[in-house]
Amino acid sequence: MSSNRIDICFEQLKAQGKKALITFVTAGDPDMATTEKNVLAMFENGADIIELGVPFSDPIAEGPTIQKASLRSLLAGTTLDKIFELVKSLRQKTDKPLLLMMYINTIFKYGTERFFETCKAVEIDGVIVPDMPFEERDEIQDTADKYGIYNINLVAPTSKERIKMIAEASKGFVYVVSSLGVTGTRKEITTDFDTLLTPFKEGDYCPYCIGFGISDAQQANKISKHADGVIVGSAIVNIIAQAGRESPASVGEFVKGLKDAMLNS
Numbered sequence: 001m002s003s004n005r006i007d008i009c010f011e012q013l014k015a016q017g018k019k020a021l022i023t024f025v026t027a028g029d030p031d032m033a034t035t036e037k038n039v040l041a042m043f044e045n046g047a048d049i050i051e052l053g054v055p056f057s058d059p060i061a062e063g064p065t066i067q068k069a070s071l072r073s074l075l076a077g078t079t080l081d082k083i084f085e086l087v088k089s090l091r092q093k094t095d096k097p098l099l100l101m102m103y104i105n106t107i108f109k110y111g112t113e114r115f116f117e118t119c120k121a122v123e124i125d126g127v128i129v130p131d132m133p134f135e136e137r138d139e140i141q142d143t144a145d146k147y148g149i150y151n152i153n154l155v156a157p158t159s160k161e162r163i164k165m166i167a168e169a170s171k172g173f174v175y176v177v178s179s180l181g182v183t184g185t186r187k188e189i190t191t192d193f194d195t196l197l198t199p200f201k202e203g204d205y206c207p208y209c210i211g212f213g214i215s216d217a218q219q220a221n222k223i224s225k226h227a228d229g230v231i232v233g234s235a236i237v238n239i240i241a242q243a244g245r246e247s248p249a250s251v252g253e254f255v256k257g258l259k260d261a262m263l264n265s
Contacts, residue, residue, distance in 0.1 A: 005097040005125045006150055006172040009048050010207045010228065020173075020229025021046055021220070021259050022209055023236055024101065025251075026053040026069035028078030030244045032086050038240065041252035043096050046259025051128060051233070054083060054102035065234040068241065080110055087122040099152065101128040104139070112140055116147040126150035126172050134166055155208075157191050167205040174200070174208040176227065193226040217261035224262045232258060 013020055023042050027035050039050050055070035055078050087098060100119070107115050107129070119127070126149060132139070134153055144151045150172035155163050157179065167174055179191055193210070200208045210223050211231025223230045239254055240247045 004148065004150060004172065005095070006049065006099075007206075009097050010173065013048065013228075014207075019224040019227070019262050020048045020207070020209060021255070021262060022049040022051065022211070022229055022231040023047040023255060023258075024051040024053060024231065024233030025240065026055055026066060026073050026237060027083045027086060028055060028073035028076050029069040029237070029240055030072055031076050032078070032082060034240070034245050034247065036086060036089060037248040038236075038251045039090055039098075040093060041248040042236075042255045043094050045252040045256040047096075047255050048229070049097040049099065051099045051101045051231070052083060052087070053233075054080060054100055054106055056103045056106060058103075063234060065237050065241065069237045072241075080106060080115075084118055084122050087124055091123050097125045098123070099126045099128055100124055101130070104129050104132045107140060112143050116140075116143045116149050119149045120147040124149060126152050128152045128154070128175060130154060134162065134169075137169075157196055160196075163196070163199040164203065167200055167203060167208070170206050173206055173228065175231065176208050176210045178210050178212045178214070178223070193223075197226060217257045220258045221261040221264065230258075230262065 010020060025035055025038050029035065042050055053066065053070070055073040057074065083100070090098065127144065129140070129151070137151060141151055152172050152175055153166050153170045154175045154177055155166050156177040159166065176197070197208065207228035209229035209231050210227045211233065214220055214223055214230050214232050215235040220230050220232065236251055236254065239250050243250050
């Protein structure tokens, strides 16, 4: 029995016949106090796992929505240490899984050992590093394992023959990128998930969740039928961009709508 919150979360959901709702916010957008309120509002309204985006000056995998959020956060003075302080504060109020989504340079700059040691100290459960190719995961994997932090692997529609290999090496869950290109909301997701996800269904691997482009309750309902969970980011970041410090109520309402739609799938 794993003690990582991510595993426990998926085990509980599976026992209840439910799918995971994983949501994303850029930490520090528009400020840390609002981020904390948004995280708690999302957990209260049905989010199971939350990814905190660590702002980066050149976020290559991101579309304009998250790029702008990164910029707003950096201009507000966000640093990795301040994000760790935010997590410490959140841990006094919630025991649900928290992940950091970030670029590899940020980890190297902070110091890989020091980074994962701090993750453990503040009780971060996992990291997602979108610009680190699976083949180069050794650069952080041993250190992550040493501190019990899950390094969440990504697979894309182009990963075909590599999917099984990635699934076998994964812990927590696998982040299935729904479509090619950068993050952002999409009107229609045309990926053939049945074909893409066949390798997962054929083996006894960790859960797999689909993200990139899921923008409303209807899409969340549809996509949740194909996977163990759905990941929603840009749509939430859009609400924060519009409402700023007033965003927690709207964010909570939006997340509740997603969760309700998934319960009816």
